[in-house]
Amino acid sequence: MKPSTLALGISLLALIAVSGCGSTKTDTSTTPGATPTAGAKTKIVFIPKSAGNPYFTQVESGFKKNADQFGIDFSSQAPSSADATSQLAVIKDQAQRGEEVIVIAPNSPDALNEALDQVVAKGVIVITADSDLTGNESHRSVGVLPVDFTTIGPEQVELLGSQINYEGEIAILSATSDAPNQNAWIESMKTTLAEPKYAKMKLVEVVYGDDEPQKSTTETEALLTKHANLRGIIAPTSVGLAAAAQVLGQKEIAPGAKNAKNGGLVLTGLGTPNELRKAVKAGVVAKFQLWDPADIGTVAGYLGTQLKAKKLDLKVGTKFDVPGKGSFEIKEKQIVIAGKLVTFTKENIDQYQY
Amino acid sequence: MRRNLTPLLLSLVVLIVGSRISPHFLDFAYLRDSATLLAEIGIIAIAMNFVISAGQIDLSVGSNMVLTACLTAKMLAAGLPPIVCFASGLVIATLLGYLNGVLITFFKAPSFLITVATLAIFRGAAKAMLGPTSVKIPADLIGIDTVTAGGLTVPLLILLMLTVMATFVLNKTVFGRWVIAVGANPRTALFSGVPVERVIRSTFLITGFCCGIASLLLLSRLGVARSDLAMGSELDIITIVVVGGTAIQGGSANVVGSLLAFFLLTLLRTAMGVASVTAEYQMTIIGILLIAVVLAKRVSFQSIVKKFKSSGPKPT
Numbered sequence: 092m093k094p095s096t097l098a099l100g101i102s103l104l105a106l107i108a109v110s111g112c113g114s115t116k117t118d119t120s121t122t123p124g125a126t127p128t129a130g131a132k133t134k135i136v137f138i139p140k141s142a143g144n145p146y147f148t149q150v151e152s153g154f155k156k157n158a159d160q161f162g163i164d165f166s167s168q169a170p171s172s173a174d175a176t177s178q179l180a181v182i183k184d185q186a187q188r189g190e191e192v193i194v195i196a197p198n199s200p201d202a203l204n205e206a207l208d209q210v211v212a213k214g215v216i217v218i219t220a221d222s223d224l225t226g227n228e229s230h231r232s233v234g235v236l237p238v239d240f241t242t243i244g245p246e247q248v249e250l251l252g253s254q255i256n257y258e259g260e261i262a263i264l265s266a267t268s269d270a271p272n273q274n275a276w277i278e279s280m281k282t283t284l285a286e287p288k289y290a291k292m293k294l295v296e297v298v299y300g301d302d303e304p305q306k307s308t309t310e311t312e313a314l315l316t317k318h319a320n321l322r323g324i325i326a327p328t329s330v331g332l333a334a335a336a337q338v339l340g341q342k343e344i345a346p347g348a349k350n351a352k353n354g355g356l357v358l359t360g361l362g363t364p365n366e367l368r369k370a371v372k373a374g375v376v377a378k379f380q381l382w383d384p385a386d387i388g389t390v391a392g393y394l395g396t397q398l399k400a401k402k403l404d405l406k407v408g409t410k411f412d413v414p415g416k417g418s419f420e421i422k423e424k425q426i427v428i429a430g431k432l433v434t435f436t437k438e439n440i441d442q443y444q445y
Numbered sequence: 446m447r448r449n450l451t452p453l454l455l456s457l458v459v460l461i462v463g464s465r466i467s468p469h470f471l472d473f474a475y476l477r478d479s480a481t482l483l484a485e486i487g488i489i490a491i492a493m494n495f496v497i498s499a500g501q502i503d504l505s506v507g508s509n510m511v512l513t514a515c516l517t518a519k520m521l522a523a524g525l526p527p528i529v530c531f532a533s534g535l536v537i538a539t540l541l542g543y544l545n546g547v548l549i550t551f552f553k554a555p556s557f558l559i560t561v562a563t564l565a566i567f568r569g570a571a572k573a574m575l576g577p578t579s580v581k582i583p584a585d586l587i588g589i590d591t592v593t594a595g596g597l598t599v600p601l602l603i604l605l606m607l608t609v610m611a612t613f614v615l616n617k618t619v620f621g622r623w624v625i626a627v628g629a630n631p632r633t634a635l636f637s638g639v640p641v642e643r644v645i646r647s648t649f650l651i652t653g654f655c656c657g658i659a660s661l662l663l664l665s666r667l668g669v670a671r672s673d674l675a676m677g678s679e680l681d682i683i684t685i686v687v688v689g690g691t692a693i694q695g696g697s698a699n700v701v702g703s704l705l706a707f708f709l710l711t712l713l714r715t716a717m718g719v720a721s722v723t724a725e726y727q728m729t730i731i732g733i734l735l736i737a738v739v740l741a742k743r744v745s746f747q748s749i750v751k752k753f754k755s756s757g758p759k760p761t
Contacts, residue, residue, distance in 0.1 A: 142724035171724040174676045184718035201669045
């Protein structure tokens with residue numbers, strides 16, 4: 092044996108030992124009697140779409156916040172990439188660890204079907220969170236979605252309207268032209284605008300920034316050039332909203348800014364607090380919205396414990412209370428809506444870190 | 446066997462460490478199923494030995510597998526007889542692989558360049574065809590990865606079979622010798638009467654065929670075809686080949702080494718996965734493993750000692 096081979100073996104051994112310490116949890120909790128309450132707790136693991144995403148850290152905080160109260164032994168394990176199949180191995184590994192409930196934000200609506208069926212056959216409860224196995228709902232027991240997506244269109248239009256006296260030309264800056272969510276929201280914005288209350292608001296154009304900062308910036312600038320009387324922009328996408336905010340900040344045309352005319356250009360939309368924090372504090376964006384991902388974790392965690400204890404009937408229409416959160420309902424296709432849109436302003440934005 | 450000592454020894458180390466850090470690790474059925482998840486990658490890695498030992502590289506393999514899976518699924522969904530779909534899938538993948546070889550030898554272009562292009566073209570074609578949607582295959586064709594014989598799953602058995610075949614062809618046949626000769630020195634090979642370009646095209650054809658086998662296994666394992674499957678799998682494949690001891694610059698092949706490297710990577714990933722090592726750590730450790738194996742190959746202990754002695758102060 093070459094000495095270098097031996098040295099390599101030893102160093103790798105050391106490495107893996109070290110990495111074991113860096114893991115999110117240890118296996119000691121599976122030893123019976125390690126902690127007095129271990130037996131009573133439900134072992135729940137959350138599998139996010141990818142590692143290192145603050146959005147999913149916020150989801151995890153929802154699980155953790157109530158873990159003691161609900162009796163959850165919580166852990167999370169991210170896949171190494173956001174690839175459609177990278178979650179397959181994680182699902183298998185976590186079932187092998189003896190996790191009782193897998194809560195997953197699936198990277199694909201159907202590529203995980205077979206793997207999920209296999210762990211369900213072993214008695215593991217599968218819950219989807221944040222996004223669903225749309226069209227393949229039978230491969231999970233219940234799906235927890237952040238908000239009722241049908242409220243997004245009306246709420247966004249109202250949020251903009253209330254800031255411009257329900258009057259003037261407006262535009263929408265979207266992501267890609269084939270994003271199903273975006274298109275559904277744009278449609279419902281149009282329906283809302285047809286209501287008498289919004290009769291004086293005129294949608295002049297919908298543009299697509301493809302969720303790329305550069306393209307979103309260019310499209311925003313083009314909007315400003317083409318429509319001199321533009322009063323408002325709705326950007327229901329984080330990347331677009333942040334890019335548009337930057338354009339408004341540079342040109343100083345937000346309400347109250349130096350170059351503002353006819354009361355200034357009002358920008359609103361959907362985005363994460365982290366990406367918009369600067370713009371809100373600088374006064375470029377007064378109000379924007381998103382849901383609080385922590386709600387997803389709280390509700391999914393509670394559902395996990397109840398399903399494990401067989402205390403909850405998943406029949407459509409069943410109502411249940413999540414302690415401290417209020418009443419929820421099992422909707423069509425076993426979907427549970429975890430929360431409402433939160434409107435972020437200068438005053439409350441620092442309470443949200445994601 | 447001596448040259449396969451590194452991956453063998455490392456596998457043993459991972460087995461021991463894995464069983465120490467998680468009580469759930471040493472479970473044959475679990476390890477087997479985890480290896481089956483990556484079997485398609487292993488199969489392509491075995492075939493990639495031909496391309497790499499001939500001094501070429503094929504970066505389009507993952508895209509080839511996915512495009513073939515999408516086309517085959519389309520045919521199945523259209524209701525064509527499965528046997529016809531499978532055969533067409535194999536033919537398509539083989540032709541896609543052969544196309545690489547033809548382009549490389551016709552334009553006398555570096556294989557890196559051509560296959561980076563076909564990586565994008567094949568993947569792009571799959572995306573153009575399916576977009577964000579997916580195609581389901583009939584339920585009775587799902588689950589080849591759960592069928593076992595002699596304790597092993599079908600994909601793993603195919604992997605072993607291909608390893609034996611590839612080892613034989615590369616070591617015991619004239620064609621195998623030609624492949625190595627082309628990789629070692631194409632000019633010398635040409636002057637010795639080796640049909641260099643034909644050999645290069647054949648290596649890509651073999652790889653294409655194995656992409657076809659892998660795509661059918663992938664399809665049966667997942668039950669659906671999507672255009673975004675197996676992204677970046679070409680890197681895993683090349684990693685396996687190189688860790689296995691096949692020289693990336695060509696001129697030597699070690700098929701058994703690739704198989705061992707496949708098991709090493711599988712064991713390592715599984716051990717880290719079942720111990721819930723975070724994704725970031727997993728990537729880092731696999732990266733370090735790569736560098737370590739390359740170093741172990743290049744630098745023997747003796748050569749370090751020699752270098753140290755020769756660079757030290759000369760006795761007066």
